[in-house]
Amino acid sequence: MAGLLGWLANWLATRNGYGAPTLPLTSLVTTAVIIAITLVFGGRVLRWNNGSRDRPLDPILAARTLVLAQACAYAGAVSLGWHAGIFVDQLALLAVRSTTAPLWGSIALMVGGMVMIMVGLVVENFCRLPPDDDTGAMSRDEGEYA
Structure with a gap:
């Protein structure tokens, strides 16, 4: 849908004497900052999931990391x-x-945009809860999100 809207906006703009409605290249700096922040928060959740549990993981931080990863991908x-x-x-x-x-x-x-999608999906996967060893009911693929 965004591709069709982008094509239509560009078609209308260029046929009426305006420039292409693209973001400036400086927006790549903002994209890089968003990617870095997403990776930093995702790394904290991943370390906790991998067993570095010297302190409890804040559930609000984990939920916000998941939402940030999904927003980054979208x-x-x-x-x-x-x-x-x-x-x-x-x-x-x-x-x-x-x-x-x-x-x-x-x-x-x-x-x-492709890098944002990849980072968002990877960090979203970091936010999956590890399988519950006591019940054995869920596999890693069926794990819930943190």
């Missing part, structure tokens, strides 16, 4: 889709444009 998917739609429309305009800056900017932001 935001990455929207960014990837939006800029992929713009990329597709920019390819059609490549023959009549003198610059390829919107094309390369879209590629860079698509890669940033």
Whole structure:
């Protein structure tokens, strides 16, 4: 859906004399900060899940880490889709444009979106509770989220 909206927004903007509606490349810095924060919080949960339990894991921190990871993946998917739609429309305009800056900017932001999706999904997996050894009812794949 985001790809279709991105394509439509770019189509309308470029046909009416406006620039491509992409994020500036400086938004990759913000993307990197979000990825780093998600990895730091995810690392804390992962260490606890792997047995480093010198202190109890704050359940609010674990829940917020899970929500942050999911939000990171969703935001990455929207960014990837939006800029992929713009990329597709920019390819059609490549023959009549003198610059390829919107094309390369879209590629860079698509890669940033893909990295956000991957990090979000990995950290979300970190937030799975370990299997309960006492009952043996759940396997690792069926584990609940922290």
